[in-house]
Amino acid sequence: MIVFFISLSLVFSQEESLPSSLPSKPDGHIYDPSGWLLDERRTEIEETLGKAEREWSVRLFAVVLERNPAVGAEAYARMLGRSWGGEGVWGVIIHVPGIEGAPWCVAERGSMVKWASKESFDEAVKAAMDRARRQPAEQLRLKVACKELADELGFLGLKEERIERKFGEAGNEWDEKAMDRRSNRRSRRRVLFVGVPLILLIGVVGFFVVRRKLRNRRKPFLFPETEYRVRFEGPWSGGGNAGLRFTRKVGEDGSRRG
Amino acid sequence: MEEIQEEQTIKKLYRAVTFAKSSIFCPSCFVKIDRVVKTCPRCQFSGAVAVQKYPFSAPMMVRFMDDKDIFDFRARQAISNRLAQLEKKFPQVRICFCALELPEHVDLREFGYWLFNASPVEDSVEAGKRPWTILLLLDHALGRVSVTSGYAIEPFVRDDQWVNCLRIEREYFVKRDYRKAGLRFVSGAERILREGANLAKLKMIDQMKRKKRMRSRKEKKA
Numbered sequence: 294m295i296v297f298f299i300s301l302s303l304v305f306s307q308e309e310s311l312p313s314s315l316p317s318k319p320d321g322h323i324y325d326p327s328g329w330l331l332d333e334r335r336t337e338i339e340e341t342l343g344k345a346e347r348e349w350s351v352r353l354f355a356v357v358l359e360r361n362p363a364v365g366a367e368a369y370a371r372m373l374g375r376s377w378g379g380e381g382v383w384g385v386i387i388h389v390p391g392i393e394g395a396p397w398c399v400a401e402r403g404s405m406v407k408w409a410s411k412e413s414f415d416e417a418v419k420a421a422m423d424r425a426r427r428q429p430a431e432q433l434r435l436k437v438a439c440k441e442l443a444d445e446l447g448f449l450g451l452k453e454e455r456i457e458r459k460f461g462e463a464g465n466e467w468d469e470k471a472m473d474r475r476s477n478r479r480s481r482r483r484v485l486f487v488g489v490p491l492i493l494l495i496g497v498v499g500f501f502v503v504r505r506k507l508r509n510r511r512k513p514f515l516f517p518e519t520e521y522r523v524r525f526e527g528p529w530s531g532g533g534n535a536g537l538r539f540t541r542k543v544g545e546d547g548s549r550r551g
Numbered sequence: 552m553e554e555i556q557e558e559q560t561i562k563k564l565y566r567a568v569t570f571a572k573s574s575i576f577c578p579s580c581f582v583k584i585d586r587v588v589k590t591c592p593r594c595q596f597s598g599a600v601a602v603q604k605y606p607f608s609a610p611m612m613v614r615f616m617d618d619k620d621i622f623d624f625r626a627r628q629a630i631s632n633r634l635a636q637l638e639k640k641f642p643q644v645r646i647c648f649c650a651l652e653l654p655e656h657v658d659l660r661e662f663g664y665w666l667f668n669a670s671p672v673e674d675s676v677e678a679g680k681r682p683w684t685i686l687l688l689l690d691h692a693l694g695r696v697s698v699t700s701g702y703a704i705e706p707f708v709r710d711d712q713w714v715n716c717l718r719i720e721r722e723y724f725v726k727r728d729y730r731k732a733g734l735r736f737v738s739g740a741e742r743i744l745r746e747g748a749n750l751a752k753l754k755m756i757d758q759m760k761r762k763k764r765m766r767s768r769k770e771k772k773a
Contacts, residue, residue, distance in 0.1 A: 510640070511639075511640070513639060513640055513641070513642050514640060514641055514748045515642065515643060516641070516643055516644075516683075516703070516704065516707055516747070516748065516751060517565050517570075517751060517755060518565065518703070519565045519566065519570065519703065519706050520565070520566050521682065521702035521703070522575065522587050522702060522705065523587065523702065524575060524584075524587045524588055524589070525577070525578065525588070525589065525590070525591065525596060525597050525598055525601075525664070526589055526590075526597045526598030526599060527598050527664060527667070527668040528598075528668055529667055529668050529672075529681045529682055529684070529701050529702060530664060530667040530668060530682075530684075530686075530699055530700065530701050530702060530705075531575060531578070531664070531702065531705070532576070532577075532578025532660060532661065532663065532664030532667070532699060533573075533576065533578065533660060533663070533664075533697075533698065533699050533700060533710050533713070534576040534578075534581055534660060534710045535660070535697060535698040535699075535710040535711075535713035535714050535717070536658075536659055536660045536695065536696070536697035536698075536714070536717075537695070537696050537697070537714060537717040537718060537721065538693075538694060538695050538696075539694045539695070539696060539721050539724040539725050540693070540694025540725065
């Protein structure tokens with residue numbers, strides 16, 4: 294019982310002491326209190342990591358420690374990353390000069406980031422570290438690790454962004470098409486609701502009008518009786534001036550001429 | 552020429568000028584006359600002159616006056632069928648066809664006037680029909696055709712309408728296709744009569760309205 298309480302208190306005391314032992318976030322992207330990195334490498338790494346943050350919103354930190362942390366390099370890197378990285382995508386590359394297997398790397402995404410799975414992060418980290426560990430020199434190894442991780446995470450982000458954009462565009466397109474379809478259906482329905490009765494009405498009215506006209510046409514018509522304009526002593530007709538010649542005149546010799 | 556009997560005179564409901572638009576022409580010299588006259592003021596033409604000019608008896612006014620069978624049996628039958636349709640629509644109207652050969656100097660219109668009036672009227676049926684008759688005269692030898700209409704139908708048709716109708720059918724007269732020409736003439740006549748009927752209806756409505764207005768004015772004054 295006493296042993297349990299002692300161990301529990303040790304755990305709590307350790308956990309409490311951990312954040313206080315974490316160094317504060319550096320101004321740039323490199324934490325190297327011993328100044329192990331050459332200026333040239335430092336500049337190169339800073340540039341690479343700065344670009345990753347600017348272009349892909351990936352916060353990467355290169356940490357150079359004099360000795361291996363007690364909690365283990367990867368666990369320490371995770372603690373640093375959670376402390377410095379914020380809610381976005383972050384990665385911490387820890388290097389301890391002279392220790393075999395360095396550098397170590399951890400990359401994660403914050404709760405706000407929805408893209409990429411844990412597996413894809415792990416794969417990206419593994420690929421970057423594999424390439425870095427192939428390098429002969431230590432400083433070069435760290436530099437390559439930073440570059441590769443930045444590229445991998447950047448690529449992952451871009452890929453996701455592109456997929457999201459495509460999904461978004463496709464969704465928009467689908468939405469537009471659906472809206473078009475819906476409005477077409479609505480207008481078709483409106484046309485049907487208005488058009489069909491209108492056509493029927495026109496048809497019925499037209500039918501009655503035509504029928505009436507036909508009936509009127511067939512119905513006998515009696516001209517009104519009028520006073521006769523009796524003239525030239527003609528009892529039934531006063532003659533008229535409606536005549537037409539449809540062939541040429543016949544000449545005295547019997548020939549026809551116009 | 553016979554005089555119109557008193558009982559044969561048709562009820563005088565409307566004055567002819569209410570509907571008539573056709574001018575009066577002398578059937579001999581074709582001078583336009585602006586009033587009803589017994590004798591043409593220009594050529595002194597009258598019924599008596601016509602009788603002297605054509606001192607022979609006129610044939611009976613029947614549907615086809617055609618001794619030489621210019622309108623063959625087929626043509627007569629087709630035209631008669633078409634005429635039966637027309638008479639259903641306009642029961643008062645009768646169309647007669649007369650085919651003959653006349654000397655060059657005889658004008659078809661003048662001859663039409665004489666034939667129309669000189670043709671015997673033997674009963675009241677004929678007396679009732681005659682003023683509503685439209686006579687198509689065809690001189691097949693010289694290629695002439697004319698239309699003469701009776702007094703009753705005259706206010707509803709115009710000479711220029713008949714001329715137009717004949718002009719449209721000219722092609723068939725030229726071809727001597729008298730069946731087609733006759734049929735088309737009947738169709739043309741029906742069109743002219745329909746126009747006249749529509750106009751007459753409008754005028755009658757107009758006159759009725761005017762009378763009503765007059766009556767109401769009188770009542771107001773009273």
